[in-house]
Amino acid sequence: MLRGVLATCRPGFEKECASELSERATQLGLSGYPQTKPDAGFCVYHFNEPVGESCFESFQWKSLIFARSIFCLPTPMLEVPETDRVTPILSALKEWHKGLRFNTLLVESSDSDSGRELSAFCRSFSKPLRAALLKAGNKVEFWDESSSPEPQTRCLHVFFLDYSRVYVGVSLHRYNSPWPRGIARLRFPSDSPSRSTLKLEEAFLSFMNEDERASSLSPARRAVDLGASPGGWTYQFVKRGVRTMAVDNGPMDERLLESGLVEHLRVDGFKFVPARPVDWMVCDMVEQPKRVAELAMNWWQNQSARRLIFNLKLPMKKRWVEVSEIRLALDEQLKKINRPHKLMMKQLYHDREEITVYIGPHS
Ligand SMILES: C[S@@+](CC[C@H](N)C(=O)[O-])C[C@H]1O[C@@H](n2cnc3c(N)ncnc32)[C@H](O)[C@@H]1O
Structure with a gap:
């Protein structure tokens, strides 16, 4: 069962993102509340009662204006000690759904100033986490700009707020942005007259x-x-x-x-x-x-x-x-x-x- 959704957005647009998630929840007859901070670059919507897997489709990326990317949250935010961040993440996943398999892995942070400071850490942490998932029998590949995952496959999102607090979530690629973190890294053609x-x-x-x-x-x-x-x-x-x-x-x-x-x-x-x-x-x-x-x-x-x-x-x-x-x-x-x-x-x-x-x- 899923306890909420986390949507990333353009920093400065958290209020709009929160209003949109709240509106969607109301339309679906779900009660809950949004949680966000100015310029955080993301918003979490917490459900009062757990929701089934229909959540993926109901909150899909294509249907939301302000969500750059979105995933569902099976567990509350986790506190992870610096000495071993992998174990609490694996135990939370095990508790959530025994035997659930993920196909891709994205260790990420928001596009805010503080989130960008974590990007090198996220890159390096993704390696031991993937190794631990492989050891536990979960064959995951990294989701990066060079990969195009199959629509029916699932991604494990590990979203760091800082070095010790993390949201662990899951998305179906079919219902999420085609780009990791919703960031379309397109090459600017040098002969174009404007960046737009x-x-x-x-x-x-x-x-x-x-x-x-x-x-x-x-x-x-x-x-x-x-x-x-x-x-x-x-x-x-x-x-x-x-x-x-x-x-x-x-x-x-x-x-x-x-x-x-x-x-x-x-x-x-x-x-x-x-x-x-x-x-x-x-x-x-x-x-x-x-x-x-x-x-x-x-x-x-x-x-x-x-x-x-x-x-x-x-x-x-x-x-x-x-x-x-x-x-x-x-x-x-x-x-x-x-x-x-x-x-x-x-x-x-x-x-x-x-x-x-x-x-x-x-x-
Ligand atoms: C943001 S710029 C467009 C940039 C363009 N899309 C690009 O990629 O290079 C907006 C343009 O709209 C034009 N514009 C504004 N009002 C207009 C109007 N009523 N009729 C025609 N052009 C208009 C302006 O002259 C300006 O060049």
């Missing part, structure tokens, strides 16, 4: 499967990029051969224009309508999030684009309220339009004070 290119690349990887990416991002496709200057998002289309209308009064990167695939239109992104439907509309305009969401809904309603990705900037104080209202409005309008769709909203690793939204056909 990584946001769109991460969005493609987060919101679509391989087949959807292959079919929707091929040279036969056409895209509109609203608020395109200097061209980091357009770059993602151009590198895949997608013809792109880049809408912005600002300048576009010369190399992108020279590709012959980009048409630069110096017009207002809120007024622009393509002459015929396109495969993609993406939007990174710095504007009120409700206005951007409304614009995206017009595109979807008019079938002007088959897939949409738009970024919502969240400079306001009541970010959770704003995001919840937008999600509700999107849900209601999508329901009214009544076309099979997939809606996903996430604060990506490369997002700052913002979240990214995807709307596409139901896959």
Whole structure:
């Protein structure tokens, strides 16, 4: 049985993460309470009564906006002595579920300042822990950036708060982020005109499967990029051969224009309508999030684009309220339009004070 969930998040977004976990628990009829600290980079939601394995699916990464990664907690936080940290972890696991096997192991800490100080320790501790698990008959591999675990397999998470306090948890890879700790380590292409290119690349990887990416991002496709200057998002289309209308009064990167695939239109992104439907509309305009969401809904309603990705900037104080209202409005309008769709909203690793939204056909 599971006693809670631990979600990591962007440091500074703990309150939003806690509100979201609480909301989810309430929707599921579970009672409990969130526990977090400002800038901790994670939030724990404790259940008042233990919950079964449905917890994995109910709190899955794809369905949560602010969780970078998430796992379920079978045991309360453990105090581990410096002299032997392995034994209490193994005994807690044994007590929880005799004979349960894990396929992967991730020893981790949060992405906060204090969490990052623990990363070297986590790396070195993972070796003796894996050796002890192997000795106990549990054949685990490390989960790192170079591995792609099977969706049906389980990961053992060992999450250090400091050198002597640790949460031990479990996730099903199918229901968690594809990246360890939810950190998409993408290489910045040196010929991209801006770093925000990584946001769109991460969005493609987060919101679509391989087949959807292959079919929707091929040279036969056409895209509109609203608020395109200097061209980091357009770059993602151009590198895949997608013809792109880049809408912005600002300048576009010369190399992108020279590709012959980009048409630069110096017009207002809120007024622009393509002459015929396109495969993609993406939007990174710095504007009120409700206005951007409304614009995206017009595109979807008019079938002007088959897939949409738009970024919502969240400079306001009541970010959770704003995001919840937008999600509700999107849900209601999508329901009214009544076309099979997939809606996903996430604060990506490369997002700052913002979240990214995807709307596409139901896959
Ligand atoms: C964050 S930047 C976009 C960065 C771009 N995605 C990249 O990767 O290089 C926002 C852009 O939106 C543009 N913008 C803001 N309001 C706009 C509007 N109403 N119409 C067109 N562009 C707009 C700005 O000129 C600015 O270049």
